[in-house]
Amino acid sequence: MKLLALTVSLAAWPALAEDGPMDAALETSAGQALQLKALWKKPTVLFYEDRDSTKLNQHVKDALFEAGAKRGLLDAVDVIAVANVAKYDWFPARSFVLKAVRDVEQEFHVPVYCDFKGQLSAPPWSLPAKTSTVVVLSAAGVPVLTLKGRLSEAEVAQVFAALEAQLAR
Numbered sequence: 795m796k797l798l799a800l801t802v803s804l805a806a807w808p809a810l811a812e813d814g815p816m817d818a819a820l821e822t823s824a825g826q827a828l829q830l831k832a833l834w835k836k837p838t839v840l841f842y843e844d845r846d847s848t849k850l851n852q853h854v855k856d857a858l859f860e861a862g863a864k865r866g867l868l869d870a871v872d873v874i875a876v877a878n879v880a881k882y883d884w885f886p887a888r889s890f891v892l893k894a895v896r897d898v899e900q901e902f903h904v905p906v907y908c909d910f911k912g913q914l915s916a917p918p919w920s921l922p923a924k925t926s927t928v929v930v931l932s933a934a935g936v937p938v939l940t941l942k943g944r945l946s947e948a949e950v951a952q953v954f955a956a957l958e959a960q961l962a963r
Contacts, residue, residue, distance in 0.1 A: 835872070838931045870961060876908075
């Protein structure tokens with residue numbers, strides 16, 4: 795079953811393995827440009843969420859941290875948060891968003907990158923703009939699993955299975 799889920803998710807990204815790592819132009823909370831591909835160094839779990847969906851998969855974030863801490867794997871996997879803030883790419887909203895993102899970063903001690911141009915909602919990513927999406931990527935930045943909406947227990951298990959497969963490489 796786990797292998798089938800990974801095979802199905804790879805089929806949804808047919809050109810990616812051939813074309814190389816996924817990329818997008820994002821911004822840090824300090825307003826600095828960042829190419830997402832610069833972060834591909836380890837197996838990665840990417841959360842792409844709009845403002846109203848940040849708590850939708852909190853149980854997944856908590857489970858990842860708990861499992862990583864228990865198994866001593868916090869440094870083996872990257873977790874990346876990307877905020878879909880495309881509808882706030884205007885003055886003065888942009889400044890308010892950046893401040894709010896900095897506040898979240900201070901509270902949770904995790905960097906949050908801003909997608910002001912909606913690049914992760916556009917091809918080749920094509921992630922939904924209005925929910926929480928969890929993407930597991932290889933260390934090379936190739937997606938191996940994408941799940942949308944609030945993840946069930948079975949889907950959380952798929953995330954862990956995909957990470958295990960990447961760590962075993």
